[in-house]
Amino acid sequence: MIENLTRLRVRYADTDQMGVAYYARYLEWFEVGRTEMLRALGLPYAEIEKQKVALPVLEAHCKYHRPALYDQLLRVASRLKEMPRARLRIDYEIFDEAGELLAEGYTLHTFINPEGRAVRPPRVFMQTINEFFTQP
Amino acid sequence: MIENLTRLRVRYADTDQMGVAYYARYLEWFEVGRTEMLRALGLPYAEIEKQKVALPVLEAHCKYHRPALYDQLLRVASRLKEMPRARLRIDYEIFDEAGELLAEGYTLHTFINPEGRAVRPPRVFMQTINEFFTQP
Amino acid sequence: MIENLTRLRVRYADTDQMGVAYYARYLEWFEVGRTEMLRALGLPYAEIEKQKVALPVLEAHCKYHRPALYDQLLRVASRLKEMPRARLRIDYEIFDEAGELLAEGYTLHTFINPEGRAVRPPRVFMQTINEFFTQP
Amino acid sequence: MIENLTRLRVRYADTDQMGVAYYARYLEWFEVGRTEMLRALGLPYAEIEKQKVALPVLEAHCKYHRPALYDQLLRVASRLKEMPRARLRIDYEIFDEAGELLAEGYTLHTFINPEGRAVRPPRVFMQTINEFFTQP
Numbered sequence: 202m203i204e205n206l207t208r209l210r211v212r213y214a215d216t217d218q219m220g221v222a223y224y225a226r227y228l229e230w231f232e233v234g235r236t237e238m239l240r241a242l243g244l245p246y247a248e249i250e251k252q253k254v255a256l257p258v259l260e261a262h263c264k265y266h267r268p269a270l271y272d273q274l275l276r277v278a279s280r281l282k283e284m285p286r287a288r289l290r291i292d293y294e295i296f297d298e299a300g301e302l303l304a305e306g307y308t309l310h311t312f313i314n315p316e317g318r319a320v321r322p323p324r325v326f327m328q329t330i331n332e333f334f335t336q337p
Numbered sequence: 338m339i340e341n342l343t344r345l346r347v348r349y350a351d352t353d354q355m356g357v358a359y360y361a362r363y364l365e366w367f368e369v370g371r372t373e374m375l376r377a378l379g380l381p382y383a384e385i386e387k388q389k390v391a392l393p394v395l396e397a398h399c400k401y402h403r404p405a406l407y408d409q410l411l412r413v414a415s416r417l418k419e420m421p422r423a424r425l426r427i428d429y430e431i432f433d434e435a436g437e438l439l440a441e442g443y444t445l446h447t448f449i450n451p452e453g454r455a456v457r458p459p460r461v462f463m464q465t466i467n468e469f470f471t472q473p
Numbered sequence: 474m475i476e477n478l479t480r481l482r483v484r485y486a487d488t489d490q491m492g493v494a495y496y497a498r499y500l501e502w503f504e505v506g507r508t509e510m511l512r513a514l515g516l517p518y519a520e521i522e523k524q525k526v527a528l529p530v531l532e533a534h535c536k537y538h539r540p541a542l543y544d545q546l547l548r549v550a551s552r553l554k555e556m557p558r559a560r561l562r563i564d565y566e567i568f569d570e571a572g573e574l575l576a577e578g579y580t581l582h583t584f585i586n587p588e589g590r591a592v593r594p595p596r597v598f599m600q601t602i603n604e605f606f607t608q609p
Numbered sequence: 610m611i612e613n614l615t616r617l618r619v620r621y622a623d624t625d626q627m628g629v630a631y632y633a634r635y636l637e638w639f640e641v642g643r644t645e646m647l648r649a650l651g652l653p654y655a656e657i658e659k660q661k662v663a664l665p666v667l668e669a670h671c672k673y674h675r676p677a678l679y680d681q682l683l684r685v686a687s688r689l690k691e692m693p694r695a696r697l698r699i700d701y702e703i704f705d706e707a708g709e710l711l712a713e714g715y716t717l718h719t720f721i722n723p724e725g726r727a728v729r730p731p732r733v734f735m736q737t738i739n740e741f742f743t744q745p
Contacts, residue, residue: 213644213654214497214637216490218543223486224394224444225364229622232361236621236680246621247680258360262398268453271490272644272655308360317404349508349518350501350631354624354679361622365486372485372544382485383544407626408508408519496666496716497636504633530632534670540725580632589676 203281203333205238211273221268227304228261231293234277235308238291244329252323256289256310263306267297274298284334285322287311339417339469341374347409357404363440364397367429370415371444374427380465388459392425392446399442403433410434420470421458423447475553475605477510483545493540499576500533503565506551507580510563516601524595528561528582535578539569546570556606557594559583611689611741613646619681629676635712636669639701642687643716646699652737660731664697664718671714675705682706692742693730695719 209230217223239246249256269275278294289310295303314320321327345366353359375382385392405411414430425446431439450456457463481502489495511518521528541547550566561582567575586592593599617638625631647654657664677683686702697718703711722728729735 210641210644212637213489213640214495217485218488218490218492219391219393220490221393224397225361225368225486228361228364229620232621233618236618245680255355257355257357257404258401260398260400261360262396264396265394268393272653346505348501349504349625350633352626353621354626354628356626359622365484368485369482381544408517491663491665493665496669497633497640500633500636527627529627529629529676530673532670532672533632534668536668537666540665 203238203242203330205234205241205279207234207237207277207279209233209275209277211269211271211275213271215269216271219268221270224263224265227263227265227269227295227306228308230275230277230295231261231263231279231291231306231308234279234293235291237277238279238281242329242333244326249323249326253315254320254323254326255313255315257313258308259288259311260309261306262308263304265304267301267303269295269297269303275303281330285330287319289322339374339378339466341370341377341415343370343373343413343415345369345411345413347405347407347411349407351405352407355404357406360399360401363399363401363405363431363442364444366411366413366431367397367399367415367427367442367444370413370429371427373413374415374417378465378469380462385459385462389451390456390459390462391449391451393449394444395424395447396445397442398444399440401440403437403439405431405433405439411439417466421463421466423455425458475510475514475602477506477513477551479506479509479549479551481505481547481549483541483543483547485543487541488543491540493542496535496537499535499537499541499567499578500580502547502549502567503533503535503551503563503578503580506549506565507563509549510551510553514601514605516598521595521598525587526592526595526598527585527587529585530580531560531583532581533578534580535576537576539573539575541567541569541575547575553602557599557602559591561594611646611650611738613642613649613687615642615645615685615687617641617683617685619677619679619683621679623677624679627676629678632671632673635671635673635677635703635714636716638683638685638703639669639671639687639699639714639716642685642701643699645685646687646689650737650741652734657731657734661723662728662731663721663723665721666716667696667719668717669714670716671712673712675709675711677703677705677711683711689738693735693738695727697730
């Protein structure tokens with residue numbers, strides 16, 4: 202399993218008039234989580250895009266346990282639990298400063314070229330991921 | 338079943354550098370769909386909030402079939418398929434102008450009071466919904 | 474002067490925990506206004522982009538007079554008061570349903586090609602604008 | 610003068626199909642800047658709100674010099690150049706990693722109570738600010 206922890210702060214822009222973070226914003230935080238996980242792997246998403254491969258989202262899911270509040274410093278845990286093939290699934294958990302689980306979810310991605318057609322993951326991508334999954 | 342169709346246009350603000358609508362924005366469109374469905378039922382969400390009841394999201398799911406593009410005029414179909422009890426589930430489909438299905442998903446809600454505790458749905462809410470579900 | 478009026482509804486996503494629309498959202502509404510003004514002129518922005526010309530924003534300004542509230546049906550007035558040359562300035566006013574002025578501002582744009590270099594406005598763009606400004 | 614520097618990374622959610630950060634997002638970054646400036650002063654905005662005082666935006670301005678790009682690590686410089694009275698003005702500059710100025714602007718705020726009426730800044734707010742401005 203590949204795992205990454207990153208932190209971010211809830212902005213005023215993230216809140217709504219219920220006094221909590223708006224539910225769509227969590228998907229932006231998932232994006233922050235996977236971006237940092239890829240960077241930590243040595244595969245920054247900006248580099249993947251330069252190789253003319255994009256990872257659009259096929260599916261997104263979020264369960265909201267407790268509301269995230271303005272100015273909280275959240276921790277986003279992103280996990281790649283299975284070796285990706287045609288599809289790549291990333292799981293997320295979002296915690297507050299006290300370690301309470303606020304939300305969890307996943308995104309499912311595919312690899313496409315600039316014409317929007319499904320392609321194989323870039324070789325360097327698979328090699329890097331492979332090394333992590335075959336580590337003893 | 339209660340059903341509502343509403344239209345909205347993809348804004349430039351909705352797009353990302355993949356040249357398509359960013360995946361979190363679909364949840365905002367789901368919100369537009371359920372807001373208009375509630376309004377069409379005679380239960381505007383703004384009125385529900387005035388009765389000190391909120392409908393936070395417990396769960397959100399979206400499957401992305403084809404990308405929504407800038408300036409497309411989308412149709413959002415929102416459906417209440419089951420009589421809500423403690424929880425309310427709304428299903429959504431998003432279509433482009435040609436009637437192609439772009440995305441589908443659901444949100445699951447509960448009813449809470451301003452202190453954040455679970456409460457029964459407002460009586461007028463259940464009566465109105467009831468009438469729709471018991472129509473011959 | 475070229476003028477356009479368009480309507481939009483304040484979404485829950487637009488609000489913040491002050492109970493009013495978040496200040497950055499007004500710039501999205503300005504975008505909706507200018508998009509609809511260009512469409513009404515017969516120059517949809519999507520068409521301008523297909524001609525490999527973009528209109529990035531050089532400057533944006535907004536004065537907030539009264540807060541826009543959730544579910545209000547706003548009117549956005551967009552105006553092109555001066556014939557554009559190298560730069561294009563659009564002025565905006567946002568009103569609530571009662572006709573109260575909520576906000577006003579402007580955006581200043583330039584014309585660039587895909588390489589990011591300043592270019593002349595497309596000929597069809599200038600011709601169309603020209604006709605409006607020279608109408609008796 | 611009171612000054613604060615904070616860093617943030619451009620998210621995919623911030624980009625639009627021009628391949629650069631969408632212009633309204635800069636106002637969210639200004640918000641991040643002033644939030645961190647207030648925190649550094651020992652006056653977290655969340656604390657100010659608990660004292661039933663809000664600082665809504667009366668005016669916002671931004672000049673865009675160079676586009677902010679996906680994944681760039683930006684620096685936001687926030688400055689309080691003048692002692693606030695009824696109004697508080699904060700100036701911002703946004704730089705990329707190479708120190709290039711990408712954008713600059715300001716926001717103008719007032720102090721209001723929960724009823725929306727203008728009030729004096731909280732005493733502790735003015736005392737703290739005062740100390741900074743009277744430092745030799």
